[in-house]
Amino acid sequence: MMRDQLKKMIEAAVSRLSSSDSVSVEIERPTAEQFGDFSTHVAFVLAKKMGKKPREIADEIQSAFVNSEGLIESVSVAGAGFLNFRIKPEKWIESLGEISKKGSRFGSSEFHKGKKALVEFVSANPTGPLHIGNARGGPLGDAISSLLEAVGYQVTREFYVNDVGGQIDKLGESILAHYQNLVGVAHTGKTELGYQGNYVEDLARRAYEKYGKNIPPSDELGEFGINLLQTEISQDCLAMGIRFDSWVHEKEIIKKKTPPVLDLLKKSGVTYEKEGAVWFAPRDDFLADRECVLERSDSGRPTYFANDIAYHAAKYDRGFDLMVNVWGSNHHGHVPRILAALKVLGHDPSLLKTVLYQYVRIKRGAEAVKMSKRGGNFIVAREILDEVGVDPFRFFLLLKSPEAHLDFDIDLAKKQSSENPVYYVQYAHARICSIFKKAGGAGQIDFDPEMIARLLLPEEVKIAKELLDFPWVVEKAARELNPHLVAYYLMDRTRLFQHYYDRAREDPRYRVVSDDPQQTRAKLFFVGCVRQVLRNGLGILGISAPEQM
């Protein structure tokens, strides 16, 4: 809107200078307020092409600029060639009407309308409870899905269940060993217990409740175990507020999809045999030292990697325009191999994006809680979730960019004060709701041009600018698959609102509910816009926007 308008106006001015080549003008928010509302460094870009100094070009653009809509208050050239634009304050306030008009759709766009996206996330192995490491992928994948929906995609949220392979056998053996302990029978399987942790004992007990003294073979126990664990994991996801649209089982992939894909790869000449195993080894320089096994030397069974190629090839067959994998960073070596295999199979690797997230460290105050997956003393996601509640849980996991290591401070997440960013944002929302109640329970008020004159306090114009920036934040976050941008946006804008709110204590011009019905209506409209944006942002993150706390 405002940005687009300005962009067109600048581009028009540029084309008046040099008819030959058109540049795409990038509009940005300047670093400091004094430089205006928007700026562009297009003069720097043109400097090389035109063989002139940026400053000169900027001056020329400034003179060629036509303020066609009466939108602009001033255009200036600063620094080495920045063009700075200031929008008329009343135009900002007027634009707020868009927020009340669009309501919950404000921030969303139809940019990718008609396209389908698949987001695969969590996909934790059902050989143990969902731990905090896997769990980061939950809110992350869910929020990425919501972001993609906000820019118009039709999104499928998918969980890939790794329900075959040696891990399951090992789980079965472990349950068997504990089972035999329980009923006082000598171990028949491997003496080693394999999987550690109380949950295996628990599974053995539950198996005992079902089978009694007739101990089933380990593979049946493994099956029994993963079914229970899978159910638990899906319940954990629900408790995190995540609802998957689709569950794909590796068991099905291996049956139907893997054999033809392996055939194709072999026929494509990208495999060879070594030490009794079948290897994937495309004659592709960048993969030279990244060969890996497709079929095991011992059993001839396809590896996880082989099945994963087949699974991804099947994703392509399902016709998505964009596929996103949200994976733990331990899969980093896996990504180029999958892409290479997909390329061999004739698929476009650029449609598949992978978000790799680093693992989570749990802290209580200053103390880091030790965690080791192998040793069995991992931290179960559900414990943290139950302890801090779903909103702080999600918010904290979304607060950092995925590739950053994340320290999850449990004590902070549990605090119900402004120290805790979740409560801070939710509190502002509740506070606005409270103001509406004070005003007699009015709902969102529509914009009316009469209001402009009553909403020109500096903080109001500033907040209007920030609220109207929301769609771009959403767009950027979606493009970068990075929900934490939304979280930071919410924290920053909440602060602006709280400062504004507080000024009403000493200055009646800031009061929302007052004796002046015109002022009250205008201010209610205004804080209603703030509330709407907070609500929409929280919605994308999957966090509730409470009316009262």
Next chain:
RNA sequence: GCCCCUGUAGCUCAGUGGAUAGAGCGUCGCCCUCCGAAGGCGAAUGCGGGUGUUCGAUUCACCCCAGGGGCGCCA
């Protein structure tokens, strides 16, 4: 052996090829006769080191140093 991530304020982290690098916590000092103090105001401190690319590097590339983590017919 190979690979990935991270080094920004006392702490936890944002951010950007450009104009004066931000926030929260913590610290210190203030503010409730007030639309919710579950809040607000003010103060102080910083881009790990080096080389290169560039008109311009905290941002990009390379090297080094320091943390964290992963992979090698598990998934």
